[in-house]
Amino acid sequence: MTDAAYSSPMGKVDSPFSRLMSGTTGPVIVVVAVIVAVWYIAAALLNAPAQRDAFQRAGQTDVTLAEFVVATYAQERPVLPAPHQVAAEIWATTAEKAITSKRSLIYHSGITLSSTLLGFVLGTALGIGLAILVVHSRVLDKSLMPWVISSQTIPILAIAPMIIVVLNAINVTGLWPKALISTYLSFFPVTVGMVKGLRSPEIIQLDLMKTYSASGFQTLLMLRLPSAMPYLFASMKVAVAASLVGAIVGELPTGAVAGLGARLLSGSYYGQTVQIWSALIVAAVLAASLVTIVSIAERVVLRRMGMAR
Amino acid sequence: MLNEQGPQKARSVIDIRGLSLTFETNDGPVHALSNVDLDIREGEFVSFIGPSGCGKTTLLRVIADLEKPTGGEITVNGVTPEEARLARAYGYVFQSSALYPWRTIADNVALPLEIMGLSASERKERIARNLDLVNLGGFERKYPWQLSGGMQQRASIARALAVEPHLLLMDEPFGALDEIVRDHLNEQLLKLWAKTDKTVVFVTHSIPEAVFLSTKIVVLFPRPGRIYDVIESDLPRDRTLDIRETPEFLKIAHRVREGLRAGHSYEDS
Numbered sequence: 001m002t003d004a005a006y007s008s009p010m011g012k013v014d015s016p017f018s019r020l021m022s023g024t025t026g027p028v029i030v031v032v033a034v035i036v037a038v039w040y041i042a043a044a045l046l047n048a049p050a051q052r053d054a055f056q057r058a059g060q061t062d063v064t065l066a067e068f069v070v071a072t073y074a075q076e077r078p079v080l081p082a083p084h085q086v087a088a089e090i091w092a093t094t095a096e097k098a099i100t101s102k103r104s105l106i107y108h109s110g111i112t113l114s115s116t117l118l119g120f121v122l123g124t125a126l127g128i129g130l131a132i133l134v135v136h137s138r139v140l141d142k143s144l145m146p147w148v149i150s151s152q153t154i155p156i157l158a159i160a161p162m163i164i165v166v167l168n169a170i171n172v173t174g175l176w177p178k179a180l181i182s183t184y185l186s187f188f189p190v191t192v193g194m195v196k197g198l199r200s201p202e203i204i205q206l207d208l209m210k211t212y213s214a215s216g217f218q219t220l221l222m223l224r225l226p227s228a229m230p231y232l233f234a235s236m237k238v239a240v241a242a243s244l245v246g247a248i249v250g251e252l253p254t255g256a257v258a259g260l261g262a263r264l265l266s267g268s269y270y271g272q273t274v275q276i277w278s279a280l281i282v283a284a285v286l287a288a289s290l291v292t293i294v295s296i297a298e299r300v301v302l303r304r305m306g307m308a309r
Numbered sequence: 310m311l312n313e314q315g316p317q318k319a320r321s322v323i324d325i326r327g328l329s330l331t332f333e334t335n336d337g338p339v340h341a342l343s344n345v346d347l348d349i350r351e352g353e354f355v356s357f358i359g360p361s362g363c364g365k366t367t368l369l370r371v372i373a374d375l376e377k378p379t380g381g382e383i384t385v386n387g388v389t390p391e392e393a394r395l396a397r398a399y400g401y402v403f404q405s406s407a408l409y410p411w412r413t414i415a416d417n418v419a420l421p422l423e424i425m426g427l428s429a430s431e432r433k434e435r436i437a438r439n440l441d442l443v444n445l446g447g448f449e450r451k452y453p454w455q456l457s458g459g460m461q462q463r464a465s466i467a468r469a470l471a472v473e474p475h476l477l478l479m480d481e482p483f484g485a486l487d488e489i490v491r492d493h494l495n496e497q498l499l500k501l502w503a504k505t506d507k508t509v510v511f512v513t514h515s516i517p518e519a520v521f522l523s524t525k526i527v528v529l530f531p532r533p534g535r536i537y538d539v540i541e542s543d544l545p546r547d548r549t550l551d552i553r554e555t556p557e558f559l560k561i562a563h564r565v566r567e568g569l570r571a572g573h574s575y576e577d578s
Contacts, residue, residue, distance in 0.1 A: 202407070204403050204404075204405060204407045205407050205409065207375055207401075207403070207407075208401070208403065208407050209424075210374075210375060210394070211373060211375070211394065211399070211400075211401040212397065212420070212421045212424045212425070212472070213394055213395045213396075213397055213424075214424045218424050222409075222420065222423070222424070223409070226409065226411045229411075305411040306410065306411055306412075306413065306452040307410055307411050
C-alpha cells in the first residue's frame with residue numbers, strides 16, 4: 001500500500017523540466033524566449049519588402065528562404081532590427097567605447113540619469129510636501145488637488161518644449177530644465193500616494209495622539225509619516241519610472257545634444273533604427289534598475305521599521 | 310488611606326450634571342446621552358455597563374474630550390475636559406491596543422513620553438517600571454505582532470500608565486479577549502489599582518467583570534442614553550476571583566442584571 005503510494009500511479013516523476021518550471025526561473029526563461037522568438041519573426045516579416053527590393057535590384061533571383069531570412073537580419077537600416085543587431089550595437093557603444101566618448105551609451109545614460117535622479121528627488125519632495133498640506137487643510141484639499149490632477153492631463157510632449165523655452169529665456173539651461181520636467185511627472189504619483197498614506201492611520205490611533213494632547217506636528221512625525229511609508233514606496237516606484245520618461249522627453253526639444261533622448265532623436269534623423277532600439281533597450285534597463293533600487297530600499301526600510309514580516 | 314476615608318470624603322474627580330450629547334445625522338438627531346448626572350471620586354473604580362448603543366463609550370469619550378457634549382456641565386479634576394486633556398490628566402485604554410506596528414513594545418510605551426518631552430533616562434525608567442507592572446518585562450524589543458492579543462492589551466495599559474495619570478479611562482479593554490485571559494487581566498488590573506490608588510473609569514458589557522472590578526457600577530439605558538441605576542458595591546477592595554461565588558457578589562450581579570433587563574423591556578415596549 002505504502003509502496004504503491006510512493007511509486008506514484010499518476011506517473012508524476014520529478015523531471016528536471018518540471019522542477020525548473022515549478023520555480024520562478026523556468027517561467028521567466030520561457031517568457032523571455034517567447035518575446036525573442038516573436039521579435040525575430042516580426043523582424044523577418046517587417047524587413048522582407050525592403051530585402052526583396054534589394055535582391056531584385058542586385059538581380060539575384062535564386063535565393064533560398066534561409067538565405068533571405070538571414071539577410072533580413074543583417075540590414076543596415078532595418079524597419080525592425082533583430083535582437084542580436086541591437087545587442088551588438090549596445091555592446092559596441094558601451095563596453096567598446098570610452099565612457100567619455102560622445103558615442104558611448106553609458107555617457108548618454110549618465111546624462112539622462114543625472115536629470116532623472118534630480119527630478120525624482122525634487123518630485124518626491126514636492127509630492128510629500130503637497131500631500132502634507134492637502135491632508136492638513138480642507139481648503140487646500142479642495143483648491144489644490146484639482147490642479148494637481150489636471151496638471152497630469154496635459155500631454156508631457158506638449159508642455160516639455162514650453163518649459164524648456166521658458167526656462168531658457170530666464171537663462172536656466174542644461175540639467176535643470178530636464179530635471180524640472182521629470183519633477184513635473186514624478187510629483188503626481190507621490191502626492192496621490194502620500195495623501196492616501198497620511199490618511200491611513202486608524203481613528204483609534206489618531207484619538208490616541210489626541211489623548212496625549214500631541215501637536216499636529218508630533219502626530220505627523222510619529223503617526224502619519226510612519227503609517228504612510230508603504231504608500232510612499234509604492235508611489236516612488238511609479239515616480240522614478242516617470243522621472244526617466246520625463247528626462248528623455250526633456251532631451252528631445254533641446255536639439256539632441258546629449259542623453260538617451262538625444263540618441264533617440266539623432267537616430268530618427270538619420271534613420272538609424274539600430275541606434276534607436278539600443279537606446280530604447282538601455283532606457284528600459286535603466287528604468288527597471290531604478291525601480292529595483294527603490295524596491296530594495298523599500299524592503300530594507302520596512303524591515304527596519306518592523307513592518308515587513 | 311482612602312479606605313479609611315471612605316468614598317464620601319474623597320475629592321471629586323469627575324463631576325457631571327445634566328449632560329447631554331446629540332449627534333446630528335442624515336436620519337435626524339441621535340440622542341447619545343440625555344441628562345446624565347454622575348459624581349466620581351478619587352480612588353473609585355467605576356464601571357459603565359449597558360447594552361450597545363446606551364452611550365457608555367460616548368460618556369467615557371466625553372470625559373476624555375474625544376467628544377464634545379451638546380448640553381450640561383462636566384468637570385474633570387475641577388476643569389473642563391479639554392483643559393484636563395491638555396494637562397494630560399488621564400490615561401486612555403482603547404478597545405483594541407492601538408499599538409503602532411512600526412514601534413517595538415518599549416517604543417510604544419515611550420510614545421506618550423516622547424510627546425511629553427521627557428528625557429531619555431526618565432523614559433527608560435518609566436518603560437521598565439510600567440512594563441514590569443503589567444508583567445511584560447523582557448518583551449521590550451518585540452514588535453506588537455509578535456505578541457498575543459492579551460499581551461498587546463497589557464502593553465497598551467502600560468503605555469497609559471507610563472503617563473502616570475491619576476485617572477485611568479478604559480473602554481472595554483478586554484472585550485476582544487477570551488474569558489480565561491480576561492479573568493487573569495481583571496485580577497492583574499485590580500492589583501494594579503490597589504497598588505497605585507488611581508481612579509478608574511471602566512466601560513464593559515460583562516456583568517461579572519463590572520461587579521468583580523468596581524466600587525461603583527453605573528447601569529445605562531439606550532435611546533436616549535441615560536443612567537438607570539448607580540450601585541455602590543460594598544465588596545472588600547482586595548478581592549480575588551473566588552469572590553464571584555459569594556452571595557454578596559451574586560446579589561450585586563443580580564441587581565445589575567435586573568437593571569439591564571429593565572432596559573431591554575423598555576426597548577421592547
